Amino acid sequence: MxxxxxxxxxxxxxxxxxxxxxxxxxxxxxxxxxxxxxxxxxxxxxxxxxxxxxxxxxxxxxxxxxxxxxxxxxxxxxxxxxxxxxxxxxxxxxxxxxxxxxxxxxxxxxxxxxxxxxxxxxxxxxxxxxxAQEILTNEQYFQWGRNLAEQENIIQTVLGHSTQKKPIYKIETQGEGKNWLVVLGRQHPPEVTGALAIFPFTETLLSNSDLALEFRKQFNVLVIPNLNPDGVQLGHWRHNANGIDLNRSWKTFDQIESKQVDDYLTALVGQKQKMRMAVDFHSTKQDIFYTMPSDYGMAQPYLVETWLNSLDKEYPDFNVIQKPGNNPGKGVFKQYFTDKFKAHAITYEMGDNTDRRFIDKLAVSAANTLMTTLISSDPVTGK
Ligand SMILES: [Zn+2]
CATH class of the missing domain: 2.60.40.3120 (Immunoglobulin-like)
Structure with a gap:
């Protein structure tokens, strides 16, 4: 039958x-x-x-x-x-x-x-x-930020709210200087390997190592680890609650999530603060670092190249791929940050299937080499 x-x-x-x-x-x-x-x-x-x-x-x-x-x-x-x-x-x-x-x-x-x-x-x-990937919820981000904020001089506060009124948190530390490093994550909800990198990267920047303590004397750090809490909650493939790709909204600013970040950074600059670099975490098929071209007009043209070359030297068996690009019309965060603040920005992409322990290790090294590079750089001479 x-x-x-x-x-x-x-x-x-x-x-x-x-x-x-x-x-x-x-x-x-x-x-x-x-x-x-x-x-x-x-x-x-x-x-x-x-x-x-x-x-x-x-x-x-x-x-x-x-x-x-x-x-x-x-x-x-x-x-x-x-x-x-x-x-x-x-x-x-x-x-x-x-x-x-x-x-x-x-x-x-x-x-x-x-x-x-x-x-x-x-x-x-x-x-x-x-x-599809490890689950990382809005609640987990909040708890992680709260743990970080138990340290002295580190705070987690609400930057603003998403389209569906969910809080978007920022973690901040401010020393005596006026230079800012901005770290952004989870514009695209499924890109979990980028999220797995932002945690150790941030923890290293905010650690109590001699390097991190010296770095935070000279540089302030702003981390917005989860810009798209609606998309994360709803299990979206890419967009926010309005069906918009946030990483195409940094030109129109018609989405509240990216607009609030722009407003906040603009206000900081209005208070004579200086944006020096931004790192935006994503995932794709391979490990790759999208940078701005060194001849694009940033104050220190070779800063990112110096950083990523020193990261590459630490890993003889791993190739730190740098891919410079310039797409003024697309509304990508990296481009926005460089155009507006004349400072470097990179898109830090981890492969979907990259070994999780390696993601962690590389992110720690990336944070350490970035701090060393920024501390030893000279914004006046551009070296
Ligand atoms: Zn992405």
């Missing part, structure tokens, strides 16, 4: 429907960062899931291929299931990670065939989380 293949279908169109509840197996997306589109039960133990991006604002380019997903699975009775995942509006980019507590993650073995990703999973009444 022919087996009945199609048993059930569940379409999740909004956060009001938070589960795909089949007879034994339940898929849920009732937590921060969750994303799951459509679920179909093919057999007792086989399920097909489809992932969709968020809506893009009208007349905007198609969304970047960054198919984020995050959901959890439980079964009333323990069973082994097969999950097949399809993507609409893109192609699979992130190998699945699995967790039993939503905090500790392991790479899941999977197959990719005909653009469908499939894997086997043992499920029980205890939830199993499945996600």
């Amino acid at each position: 022919k087996r009945i293949l199609f048993i059930g279908l569940c379409i999740l169109t909004s956060f009001k429907s938070l589960a795909c509840d089949f007879s034994n197996v339940i898929f849920e997306h009732d937590f921060a960062t969750a994303r799951l589109g459509q679920c179909k039960q093919i057999s007792d133990t086989r399920f097909e899931l489809t992932i969709f991006p968020e809506l893009t604002a009208k007349n905007k380019p198609p969304i970047n291929n960054s198919p984020w997903y995050a959901f959890k699975v439980t079964a009333k009775s323990e069973t082994n299931i097969k999950i097949v995942m399809k993507v609409v509006g893109g192609e699979h980019r992130y190998p699945p990670k699995v967790s039993q507590d939503g905090k500790h993650w392991q790479l899941q073995k999977y197959r990719l065939r005909n653009k469908k990703m499939s894997f086997q999973l043992n499920v029980s009444d205890k939830p199993t989380w499945i996600s």
Whole structure:
């Protein structure tokens, strides 16, 4: 007898429907960062899931291929299931990670065939989380900032609020000098490896090492680690709650998230403070550092090159790729910062699949070499 293949279908169109509840197996997306589109039960133990991006604002380019997903699975009775995942509006980019507590993650073995990703999973009444990358919620950023702010002279305060009125936090330290280093993160919600780098990078800048203490005498540090809390909460592929790519909004400033940063930096400069450098953390296919061309007119043309060359020297087996670029029309943060403040800015991109311990190690070295470079640089001679 022919087996009945199609048993059930569940379409999740909004956060009001938070589960795909089949007879034994339940898929849920009732937590921060969750994303799951459509679920179909093919057999007792086989399920097909489809992932969709968020809506893009009208007349905007198609969304970047960054198919984020995050959901959890439980079964009333323990069973082994097969999950097949399809993507609409893109192609699979992130190998699945699995967790039993939503905090500790392991790479899941999977197959990719005909653009469908499939894997086997043992499920029980205890939830199993499945996600495109490690889950990093708004709450985790806040707690991390709060821990940093337990140190003397480091504060975490609200910079402003997102489109959906979520707080956007800044972590700051101000010494006697007027020079500022700006660190920005999570414009793009799924770019978690960039986020994994911003934590050790910032912790190194704000540490009590002799170098960091000397650095903070001369330089003030402003860290905005999570500029897109709405996108993070909603499990967006790229955009903020208005369907806009924030890293294309630094020319129009029609999005409250980027506008508030611009207002804040402009106010600081109005108080005779000086923007010296910005580092914006992202993820892409490879580890790469997008810089501004050294002949672009920055006060110290070779500052970033000096920094990244010294980072490269520390890693004989790793190539620190520097890619200078200049796109005045696009509304990218790096370009904005350089155009407005005549200071260097870079986009610090970690590969999606870069070893997590290496991300950490490199970020510590990057922060240390940056501090050394900035301390020994001379803004007057440009060296
Ligand atoms: Zn990005």
